Every structure is written in structure tokens, then in C-alpha cells.
Amino acid sequence: MRLFLLLGSLLLCFGCKTENTSALQDDIKVEKIDSLSKEKIKSELLKISPEAEKSLESFEDFQNLRSLMHTMHDANAFYAKKYADSADILVGTFEENLSEDLNVNTINSRITVLSTESALLAQLSKKKRVRSEEILGANTRLIKAYNSLVIQLNELSLAIPENIEKELLKDLEDEEN
The missing domain is CATH 1.20.120 (Four Helix Bundle (Hemerythrin (Met), subunit A))
Known part of the structure; x- marks a missing residue:
């Protein structure tokens, strides 16, 4: 009986850990770089003499x-x-x-x-x-x-x-x- 309780608690602990990592992976969203974006750099390009x-x-x-x-x-x-x-x-x-x-x-x-x-x-x-x-x-x-x-x-x-x-x-x- 103790063995089943020990195995059950271990499975529960490992099950929670895998759920947490998958929840973290879902939160990380990759921002797509848009080709129509108006964002540009602000530095000026110097002219050659x-x-x-x-x-x-x-x-x-x-x-x-x-x-x-x-x-x-x-x-x-x-x-x-x-x-x-x-x-x-x-x-x-x-x-x-x-x-x-x-x-x-x-x-x-x-x-x-x-x-x-x-x-x-x-x-x-x-x-x-x-x-x-x-x-x-x-x-x-x-x-x-x-x-x-x-x-x-x-x-x-x-x-x-x-x-x-x-x-x-x-x-x-x-x-x-």
C-alpha cells in the first residue's frame, strides 16, 4: 500500500512538472517579422565627399x-x-x-x-x-x-x-x- 502511495505521489509530481513546462512553452510566442512594417532605423547615412x-x-x-x-x-x-x-x-x-x-x-x-x-x-x-x-x-x-x-x-x-x-x-x- 505504501508503495502505491509513493508511486502515485511521484507520478503526480512528475505529471505536474511536465504540465508546467508545456504551459511555459505555450506562453512564449514568436513574434513574426512583418514585411509591411514601417519600423526603420533612425541613424542617418553619411555621404561620401x-x-x-x-x-x-x-x-x-x-x-x-x-x-x-x-x-x-x-x-x-x-x-x-x-x-x-x-x-x-x-x-x-x-x-x-x-x-x-x-x-x-x-x-x-x-x-x-x-x-x-x-x-x-x-x-x-x-x-x-x-x-x-x-x-x-x-x-x-x-x-x-x-x-x-x-x-x-x-x-x-x-x-x-x-x-x-x-x-x-x-x-x-x-x-x-
Whole structure:
């Protein structure tokens, strides 16, 4: 008799635990990311300077990256999630095909940050249960990393090349003597 009471109480305890976990699983609802949502990121996309534009016009990978960043900037969470893999691949392609004059530490560090943010967005987009706020947050960080790259490209295009700088310094020395 005691054995039956013990088994009955054990079954009752285990039965309650399975019911609680199933009740918890029912409470967790996956929010569907809507393609018609009006939610977008609030960060602005920086423009590239005319000097940098002129030097980068033949660099097709940058033109493709800029076009995709404009798409990502205007995208809601659904489309940001949809294009996350494309952004990650395009950033990698841009990094691989970087021209010799752009292969400097400052540009490489900005590309590394951009690559990290695009990979994080791509990883987040592969999750089954992801909220639109998470996608939009990752997309905002991606746009900020792109803006940082644009700032650096603008600064690089305005920088005085070393040979011109040396000539200017030589002219200054000649004037002083």
C-alpha cells in the first residue's frame, strides 16, 4: 500500500512538472517579422565627399557596398534580416578586393568593424526566434560602422600626399633661407 502511495505521489509530481513546462512553452510566442512594417532605423547615412567619390568611382565593390548600405538603411526588420547574408558577403568581397591606395591601417580597421557588424547581423538573422528590435539594433550598428568607413574614406581623400607635403616643406625651407 505504501508503495502505491509513493508511486502515485511521484507520478503526480512528475505529471505536474511536465504540465508546467508545456504551459511555459505555450506562453512564449514568436513574434513574426512583418514585411509591411514601417519600423526603420533612425541613424542617418553619411555621404561620401566629391574627392573620395572621384577616386572610388572605378572601384565597383565599393559602389555595390554603398548601394546595399542604402538599401539596408531604408529596410525594415524583415528586409534587414533578408539581406543580412548579402551584406556579410559583400563586405568580405570589398575587403578582399581593396585597392593598394586604400590598404592602410585606418581603412582596414574600419573594414574590420564593418565585417564584424555584418557577421553579427547575419548570425542574428539565422536565429529562429528573433525580435524585430534586435534586427534593427544590429542593422543600426552596421550602418554606424559603414558611416565610420565613409568618414575615414573622406579623410583619406582629403589628406595631402607625402610627396606634395615634402615639396611644400622644401619650399618653406627655401623661403626661410
